[in-house]
Amino acid sequence: MLPLFLKKNTRSFEQSFYTGKVFVNHTYDIWHNHAELEFLHIINGSGTRFIGDSIEAFSSGDMVLVGSHLPHVWRSDKIYYEDIPELQIELTLTQFTRDFVGKEFFSLPEMNCIQELLDDANQGLQILGKTRELISTRLVRLNELEGGEKLMEFIQMLYLISKSKEYRKLSSIGFMDSYQSKGATRINKVHDFVMNNFMEEISLKEAADVANMNETAFCRYFKSSTLKTFTQFLNEVRIGYACKLLLSEDLNISGIGYECGFKNISYFNRVFKNTLGLTPQQYQRKHLVS
Template sequence: MLEAINVNVNSSFKVESYNAANNCESTGWHIHPEFELVYVKNGTGCLHVGSKKRDYTNGALIFLGGNIPHADFGNKDHKDSMEIVIQFKKEFLVEKLKVFPELKGIKKLIEKSNQVLIFDEKTKFASWNYFKRFETLDNQGKLINLLSILDYLSKNGSYESLFDTISLNGFKKVEISRLEKTFEYVNNNYHKNISVTEISDRLGYTPNSFCRFFKKMTHQRFISFVNEFRIGKAVELLSENNMAIIEAMYKSGFNDPSYFARQFKKYQGVTPTDYVNKRYPQLLLKDSLL
């Protein structure tokens, strides 16, 4: 599935920290256009990326590019466990960093992440102080801290490249590229009217041939994929932004409350109200709908 990731408009990237009492909810086998840098403090687990797996025994530090399928990385072995996940869009590299020629080492490191970089134990241990600082910093401090991490990893990091190149067995390179463009289109336009005609034109298909292509690549109808992605966004908006259900509905791209409620129950197993009531009862004070 395509994971829904919200990068706030007043930030260039997203950083989340999880511990034993606040574990990251599993998304299973997933993909997203954003780059991802993950620090797992300790414990054992498996880094499952694409067709390859790497077990770890004392935490892990992994950096992977966008649109690379992978499973969750963290574990729940120890009470003092900590998982820090940093995600940023391609624009962070191609628009923001390009104006600083001094950051060419960082840009090269980010570009190499398309091969999936697994850093060694020494690098992981040495960079811990950087990662644990995030929880005490404001947005400006977080950006400076991220650049410090990338600077350290680009100059001192020792790593294994998991892949020479990333490929999806059984598909042509052009098909993979078109699928990635489809993911990016949905990721950037989920809150608007998603046009099959527009995305078809961008990729050089007729609407019917695009729908056949998408079904072949994902074993899912395009409209079902969009609805599932939007529901994922709605869940994230409810969770992270303390948002009312009706506001989350509009911001995730739905306009019909009854249709939104049906799709929410289809993909979450409960109605929006029941979901909020179970997880965030304080939000119900904001809602009398759905």
């Protein structure tokens, strides 16, 4: 299966961009990137999303615009990997090239705001507030239209997002430069290894072996490629998963720490607070207040 049904021929004789509603048992769970920009709206589903060096929980309603070649993955919660026929991820996926309406169109003065939006998308953007609600409704209409009406509707949606400024950048500004300059193959392998094993104990040597490097060289390579130490990255993956469990699982704090791969609960509490500025208990109370 291609990443989220990625259309390799996004532009064809029939259409200048791809959009459609997708139902899957779980999202494509390999860290990847592609030339097309990707606009993804989670209608139903939950898990953890990784956009560049951003690691956050996602749930129904999440709406993100991912720039060209920015590595990303939406990893569904583990319940979606169980054989439950009625449980599926529902999403709307739109993919398009930067020049899907021509190389000069977004350079026009009237379209400068969209050009800025697409530039900002190089860091990944989460759409927020009333704009997210409006675009969610218009995505339904978009998939009912055809031809020129469909194209104009999508351009209008990009225009509305760009003018509203109701979005926030996800990945750090320096991530893409480091990621591209160091080459992605080794980092991708390490990323996938961590994603598949973070609930277990992972040693630095194991990660270095995946990259086919000694530990010292691996530490330098990983830091220069991701702007984080390997331990920081591993802890952030675990904390991202812990956030999901704190809001959705009937486990005590200690149980959640162990479930996420931490072998020492005091260390789990310390890392959690250093990462989010709150203790696990404070985070849980803050988000379950309603």
